Amino acid sequence: MSIRLHNVAKTFGKPGRGQTRALEPVNLDIHDGELVGLLGPSGSGKTTLLRIIAGLESADREPAGRILFGERDVTQVHVRDRRIGFVFQHYALFRHMTVFDNVAFGLTVLPRKQRPSSGEIRTRVLRLLEMVQLEAFAGRYPAQLSGGQQQRVSLARALALRPDVLLLDEPFGALDAKVRQELRRWLRHLHDELNFTSVFVTHDQEEALELSDRVVVMSNGRIEQIDTPDALYRAPANRFVFEFLGDVNHLEGEVRDGVLTCGDAQLAVELPDGPEELLLRPHEVRLTETPSAEAQLPVTVTSISPVGAEVRVELEADWLSAPWLATVRHADFERLALARGQRLYAVPRRWHRFPAAAVRSGQRHPEAVS
């Protein structure tokens, strides 16, 4: 079931006193069977957007927005009739009911005519519990389960009514890293198997990029970019998206005759004269013992931490306002014999720039120097 939003906005508070716009008028098309992540920092409006899709929050009357599930206009439809499954960040399980009763709840509150027989409810609930690998826990209470197990119960409960749309509000936010990773894979698998349309909210870039077919990046109640994870990372629409998707190093200076100067650092660039700010990802910074013809960027190593496949190196220099972060392969780490306090030269493999004027128009100028 596709989800389409036209001109949906949300303002909190009464006119005249302390009104805040949580969501600017937003348009969004989510295709049938898609798994879409809403990604943004806190206060970006992503949860508000999700709750509006669910019907837990109503959109502003002015401008009049529309919400369509497939061809069905659900703008005025109550939550309980929207046929959605909703998974809450803190599970929101019914604490006084067993796991079984939690999952069965949606079926047992159906109007008598539509309600399956108790035998059928039992079969369906047990099948759902099997799917979330919690058959053995049917008789337990939520407080007796771990966070990951509770979230799986909450998922089974949301799926019991076979919803057209599954909405998840920071579903893994309260879990530890390892369980999170596990549940992510498992959700992706479930989504592919059952083929419903899902929208989830997260503030974790890695989670959004790993799990989603497409990611909606939001900030300040606006949608900044909607794209596949790959396109998003390679071709960010603006500076916000670029900075939000990963660590960024800044290089600010003055360009004159094709050379960017910043204190005693210099970098050859093919840019017009004037002030410039270049952005680099940590993996786009190469470290050498001697300056190259294009780049004379002297830096000092201030901290070294090996993380997984690479080594993260923090760099400082007089010409830098904030320290740089570089990621180095273990081979290079050993070749350079990196140590704290060591003086080296940074050479950008590639850099990005987002001229102020281009930010709003969505243009980008990624340029590369090798």
Add this chain to the structure above:
Amino acid sequence: MQRIGDAPAVRRGLILSAVALAGLFLLLPLVAIFAQAFAQGMGVFWSNVSDEYTVAAIGLTLFVTLLTIPVNLVFGVALAWLVTRFTFPGRRLLQTLIDIPFAVSPVVAGLVYLLLYGRNGWIGGWLDAHDIQLMFAWPGILMVTLFVTCPFVARELIPLMQAQGSREEEAAVTLGARGFTLFRRVTLPNIRWALLYGVILTNARAVGEFGAVSVVSGAIRGETNTLPLHVELLYQDYNTVGAFASAALLALIALFTLAAKAGLEWRAARREAMA
């Protein structure tokens, strides 16, 4: 190694003074009540308790209490629901207003009701013209008892419902639950202990209320005399044994209430330990 303030002398001193004070001011009066009630033997006690007017007073007190509890139960739940689940202008003010019966002396409450609903009162005049008498009759006693006890249930529920939040209710709604089903299957089970606790407190206060009731009742023996008023009347008649016999009944109801409350608290603690 000792923790601060845990010197044996201090500890013993505190425990001793607490026990002494509790015995002197709490336990001794209770013992005195029963001692006085049975001072002239079981027979006299029984004849006092089974006295026509005493039985009528017991009946009226129980009647008023039994009406008060369901009214305040519904009112308290509705109020707590309103205050914790909705935002509207004046919500804070309403929460403050709930406490008025706590803040105002019951006698003042009784006088205000008399002023409003008495024969010469603002509303009372109109009621009198239509032949409706509220004051100096059981409806008046019920009205002031309701006023005095109305914060108990709401005050128990509001902090709990605020702490629990509305997530479970939201979840139930996304699963298709509506109105009363939602309340019965999700909200009520979560608040039932607090609700029961509120009812116990309401009960204790409704049975024992003296000040407000004494102003509006008129204390007509056998008609508008509640048990606490009856105790005072008997005492003024120099019927000490009769007064203490009725007082013993009130004390028994109080002890029963305390036991019920302790039982509930014990249960809650056990549930907490399990979770």
